[in-house]
Amino acid sequence: MAEVDHQIATWISNNILYIVLALGLIWFLKKNVANLRRRWFAYFMHLFTKEKDAKVEEMKKDLFASMKDVVSQDPVLRKQNSIRILEIGVGTGVNFSHYPDGSKLVVVDPNPHFKSYYNDNRKKFPNIETEEILVTTGEKMDMVPDNSIDVVVMTLVLCSVSGTEEIMKEILRVLVPGGKFYFLEHIREFDTEKHSIRQKIQEFLTGTGLWPFLFDGCCLNRDMLPAIEKAGFSKVNGERFYAPINSFFFQIIKPHLKGTAEK
Ligand SMILES: C[S@@+](CC[C@H](N)C(=O)[O-])C[C@H]1O[C@@H](n2cnc3c(N)ncnc32)[C@H](O)[C@@H]1O
Structure with a gap:
């Protein structure tokens, strides 16, 4: 030895x-x-x-329609007929066209390489007041004060986060009482009788690590509704549905979840 x-x-x-x-x-x-x-x-x-895909935009228009009825709890913003929105995982900034005129937008994203695309895009929307990206994850938004946000938006983010529970806690912390959370996510196949092949491909691509490797940790086999329902919101309205995606390649992410939750 x-x-x-x-x-x-x-x-x-x-x-x-x-x-x-x-x-x-x-x-x-x-x-x-x-x-x-x-x-x-x-x-x-x-x-x-x-x-932009016209059918996807129509679906988002419908999802975000009630945002125009949100009244800010900040008296200064209320006077200006404005609301404060936090978008988590903003990416290139695909949701700007759905925000009410005069909205004040705070955004976070952990990937700093989105900055230039986001900055180019936000110039096209002078009707909303956007801020620089805060480079952080949704799990760690310490710089956003408690009870300061009227509306939180998150689209296609939870597929790649490791801490869904932590993000839900952060959303509940930053939202004002009665504040609204809008979500849209692609999820695992939910009609496994009709679409068992899609479900198997989702499991294969995620289990082998191939899809997460190519798409920044994205997992095809998650369903986030139970986590949102358990998080402690006073009301949750979630709906599983098939998104109007035409591209053959992206049929794999056709099963979606959309909805709102209220603090
Ligand atoms: C598929 S993209 C979606 C971007 C945009 N929300 C959209 O709908 O096009 C996922 C985004 O989530 C961001 N992201 C990944 N992990 C995150 C986390 N833990 N917290 C917040 N954002 C995250 C990524 O950097 C990326 O911008």
């Missing part, structure tokens, strides 16, 4: 330089591959969201 230990120690001391170089290379690749993946994902989302 002592002989083996001695041989190992000798091998390590003879190769210490290579070991340090190999560890350095692994560290460098890990850091930069993650960065490259995030850069690629931001670019992909930019390409994917550049052209």
Whole structure:
């Protein structure tokens, strides 16, 4: 045994330089591959969201329609007929056209590579007041004060977060009493009798890690409604449905969940 230990120690001391170089290379690749993946994902989302799909926009219009009836609990904003919206995981900023004129928008996203796309896009909406992206996750929004937000919006985000429960707690913390949470997510197949093949493909692509690797941790096999229902909102209205997605490739994310919840 002592002989083996001695041989190992000798091998390590003879190769210490290579070991340090190999560890350095692994560290460098890990850091930069993650960065490259995030850069690629931001670019992909930019390409994917550049052209708006009329049917998807119609569905969002319907989902967000009640936002115009929200009255701010901030007396200053109320006087201005304005509301404060927090969008979590804003990406390139695809929901701006659905926000009431004069809305004040706070946004968070952990991927800094979205900044340039978001900044280009927000220039097209002078009717709403947007702020710089706060680079953080929905789980850690300490910079957003308690009871300060009238409306929280989150679209296509929970598929890739690790802390759904923490995000729900943060949403409840920042919303004013009676404040509204609007959500839209792609989910796992819910009609497994009719669409068992889609469900199997979703499990395969997620289980092998292929889809999460390509799309920034996105999982195809989640259903977030139970977590939203359990979070402690006073009212939850969630609906599972098939989104009007035509692209053959994205039939895999056709099962969706949409709704609102109230603090
Ligand atoms: C599929 S994109 C959707 C972007 C945009 N909401 C939309 O509907 O097009 C997912 C977004 O969630 C962000 N994201 C990922 N993990 C997050 C987390 N833990 N908290 C907040 N946002 C997150 C990503 O950086 C990305 O912008």
